[in-house]
Amino acid sequence: MIYNSNDIQKIIPHRYPFLLVDQITEISEDGLTIIGKKAVSANEMQFMGHFPDKHVMPGVLIIEALAQTGCVLLLSKEENKGKIGYFAGINKARFKRQVIPGDTLTLKVTLTKEKGGIYFAAIHASVEGEVAVTGEIMCAVG
Numbered sequence: 001m002i003y004n005s006n007d008i009q010k011i012i013p014h015r016y017p018f019l020l021v022d023q024i025t026e027i028s029e030d031g032l033t034i035i036g037k038k039a040v041s042a043n044e045m046q047f048m049g050h051f052p053d054k055h056v057m058p059g060v061l062i063i064e065a066l067a068q069t070g071c072v073l074l075l076s077k078e079e080n081k082g083k084i085g086y087f088a089g090i091n092k093a094r095f096k097r098q099v100i101p102g103d104t105l106t107l108k109v110t111l112t113k114e115k116g117g118i119y120f121a122a123i124h125a126s127v128e129g130e131v132a133v134t135g136e137i138m139c140a141v142g
Contacts, residue, residue: 001025003072011075012068013084017045020065021107024072033110034073038065042101057099062133063090066123070109074119074141086140088118093135103127109137117141 003024009015026035040057047055064087071085099105108124118138125133 002027003076008072012071014068018064019068020061021068021072024069027073027076031073031077033108034069036065036069036072036107036109038105038107040099040101040103040105044101047101055101057103059093059095059133062095062099062105062125063093063123063135063137065105066107066109066125066133067137067139069107070111070119070121070123070137070139073109073111074139080141083141086142087137088140089138091136091138093133095133097127097130097132099125099127099132105132112136 001023005022008021020038021036022039024034024036042055046058046061050056050058067087074080074085075083106126110122111119112122113120118140120136120138123135123137
């Protein structure tokens with residue numbers, strides 16, 4: 001493990017109940033790819049209403065977990081320390097599998113380009129090797 005939840009909170013501003021990445025397990029040598037984990041628990045606030053009788057993690061929260069993982073990568077870089085990452089957009093998101101309590105999400109974010117201060121990244125979330133979400137996100141650092 002590279003970063004635990006305490007380390008992550010020193011890098012990004014998110015806190016419970018909206019901190020959606022539990023640990024960072026890998027950052028590629030070229031600094032373009034990061035892999036994190038999110039253990040999904042029935043005790044999380046979203047399951048009070050989504051859905052009380054059949055818990056399913058909302059897709060937007062899986063995307064947010066991926067965005068937070070990508071922000072850990074961007075904001076751990078020396079030139080971005082102390083800044084905040086802002087969600088700027090999403091493209092081609094596809095939801096392939098439901099995520100439920102007891103699942104551990106593997107969150108993979110790969111920076112693909114930077115243009116005018118906007119970072120683009122390919123995203124991939126999976127559970128035990130089975131694809132849950134793919135797509136592309138954009139964010140700005142400010």
